Amino acid sequence: MxxxxxxxxxxxxxxxxxxxxxxxxxxxxxxxxxxxxxxxxxxxxxxxxxxxxxxxxxxxxxxxxxxxxxxxxxxxxxxxxxxxxxxxxxxxxxxxxxxxxxxxxxxxxxxxxxxxxxxxxxxxxxxxxxxxxxxxxxxxxxxxxxxxxxxxxxxxxxxxxxxxxxxxxxxxxxxxxxxxxxxxxxxxxxxxxxxxxxxxxxxxxxxxxxxxxxxxxxxxxxxxxxxxxxxxxxxxxxxxxxxxxxxxxxxxxxxxxxxxxxxxxxxxxxxxxxxxxxxxxxxxxxxxxxxxxxxxxxxxxxxxxxxxxxxxxxxxxxxxxxxxxxxxxxxxxxxxxxxxxxxxxxxEILEEENPITNKENATQKVSFDKEIKLDNISFKYEDDWVLENFSLDIPKGKTVALVGQSGSGKSTIANLLTRFWDINKGSIQIDGTDIRDLNLTDVRAMMGLVTQDSILFNDSIKNNIKLGKEDATDEEIIQALKTANAYEFVKDLPEGIHTNIGDSGNKLSGGQKQRLSIARAVLKNPPIMILDEATSALDTESEKLVQVALENMMMNRTSIVIAHRLSTIQKADWIVVMQKGKIVEQGTHDSLYHLGGTYTNLVSLQTLE
CATH class of the missing domain: 1.20.1560.10 (ABC transporter type 1, transmembrane domain)
Structure with missing residues (x-):
């Protein structure tokens, strides 16, 4: 046969x-x-x-x-x-x-x-x-x-x-x-x-x-x-x-x-x-x-x-x-x-092996208690190394910002933390346990992701936001929208939170879509928040509204902020400056600015006072 x-x-x-x-x-x-x-x-x-x-x-x-x-x-x-x-x-x-x-x-x-x-x-x-x-x-x-x-x-x-x-x-x-x-x-x-x-x-x-x-x-x-x-x-x-x-x-x-x-x-x-x-x-x-x-x-x-x-x-x-x-x-x-x-x-699709799966007897983890540790990690998408021997500690409750030119490996770190890809060498640990040994669903449940592209679906605002929490009540959704500085425009829509936003949310402006993405992450209420250039595609007015929403969301959370616009990360607890997959500088905004190095040049290029 x-x-x-x-x-x-x-x-x-x-x-x-x-x-x-x-x-x-x-x-x-x-x-x-x-x-x-x-x-x-x-x-x-x-x-x-x-x-x-x-x-x-x-x-x-x-x-x-x-x-x-x-x-x-x-x-x-x-x-x-x-x-x-x-x-x-x-x-x-x-x-x-x-x-x-x-x-x-x-x-x-x-x-x-x-x-x-x-x-x-x-x-x-x-x-x-x-x-x-x-x-x-x-x-x-x-x-x-x-x-x-x-x-x-x-x-x-x-x-x-x-x-x-x-x-x-x-x-x-x-x-x-x-x-x-x-x-x-x-x-x-x-x-x-x-x-x-x-x-x-x-x-x-x-x-x-x-x-x-x-x-x-x-x-x-x-x-x-x-x-x-x-x-x-x-x-x-x-x-x-x-x-x-x-x-x-x-x-x-x-x-x-x-x-x-x-x-x-x-x-x-x-x-x-x-x-x-x-x-x-x-x-x-x-x-x-x-x-x-x-x-x-x-x-x-x-x-x-x-x-x-x-x-x-x-x-x-x-x-x-x-x-x-x-x-x-x-x-x-x-x-x-x-x-x-x-x-x-x-x-070919049904039998394709998925390299990113749970190990047998993967450890269950429902809380984040101490720190995220990137220990001497190296990673490449194809032939060239994007990250080499990269190490970074992110303590619980702190906001760590990653800055650098395009192609320096910032977004790759977000992809590795969420296990969209797996590292080639080293380890990424949460509270001392390698994330590859943890249950994949648990790892992603602990993280909220807001990307530069506001990925929304052809559905109501309510259904888009409650992806983060399927059993959320209307009151919880409205509260998340308020935290994300989005309820002001949502309440004026014809059907409020039940309004359909069209294919990819095309009935909304860029700033409105991004605030809905933030509301979705807020409703999920994860202990770790990853923001991958969340404001880079916005105009100045929208950026200010979104920045307030981001600050509301990051309050009392561990946050990894990947930023292109340095104005958005001045208040970060720790700033890591990257170049070609390696750390060239790290410190607070003030210490790095007065250092007169790569970070100072980046700030000068953006005419930041």
Missing amino acids: NEYFKKIIRFAKPYKKYAYLNIFFNILYALFSAVSFVALIPLLQVLFDDEKKIYEKPTYQGLTQLSKYLEDSMSYFLSQYAEEHGSQSTLIIMVGVILTLFLLKNLFNYWAMYFITFLRNGVLKDIRNAMYKKTLELPLSFFSEKRKGDVISRMTSDVLEIQHSFLSVLELLVREPLTILFTIITMFVISPKLTLFVFIFIPIAGFIISIVGKTLKKNSQKASQEQGYFLSIIEESLAGLKVIKSFNSEPTFNSKFQESTSEFYHLNNKILNRQNLSSPLSEFLGIVTIGVLLIFGGHMVLVDQTLSGASFLGYITLAYNVLTPAKAISKASYSLKKGDAAAERVL
């Missing part, structure tokens, strides 16, 4: 009762599919008065005479019934029997499809849920190498392709092979000689069909990657629409998008045309088989007279009945090739 199919099929376990019911009704469908066509033989005998008149009940004389025994038994029943009720009445009964058989066959088909629907949609739901959960769990480093649009494509189009391919095959695994099996058994009973030819032909047809489908997986992978690329262009274009318009770059982005969709168009044409070839090819090969059967069978009826005309017509009908499931199987083999490509991309 296909390796990807095995991995995907585990998602079907919770829905196995639907699989069993599907199998049960598919078996009945396959059985009645053969029986309903066999029932045509006596009907044809009645219509053409071709039946042998048999008035003695036949006896079974072994497997080799099974065909003759069944045919004689049918003739015996028809002879008896026609003798008593006449041919017209026999015909009506036979038509009634055939209609009943076909009705049951189609009812069983409906019930089989009814139950498989719950399995298919359930697996689709569970794979998407598993992918979304894994996406939230994976470290930021994974997404720095992947396009967002590609991840979205995997969660939408690729998962849907799995449903159309792998899960469609589930329907065929029992129904179509059993339909073929029961039909061929019936054909063998009618005429072993003709049926042997079918056995010779089917492998040849299967080989021809498999050759045509070989390139499908490769082209499907390329198409999925291309779709991920143009979805990324859409996502980036919507996020950066202001920049695109201000630089008159609409033609550039439009051209890039059209090149991608054009490539996707050509790949899809190749895939679908190759896939569409399966049905007519398998049907043509089937008709060739029937054509040869007509020649051989016709000889047996007209010349050898070893087969009755009614039995031969019934046999041809059964042979044609093999075509539909054979076409479905050949089409499914093409779908599997596409499903392989989709499953590979889906499983």
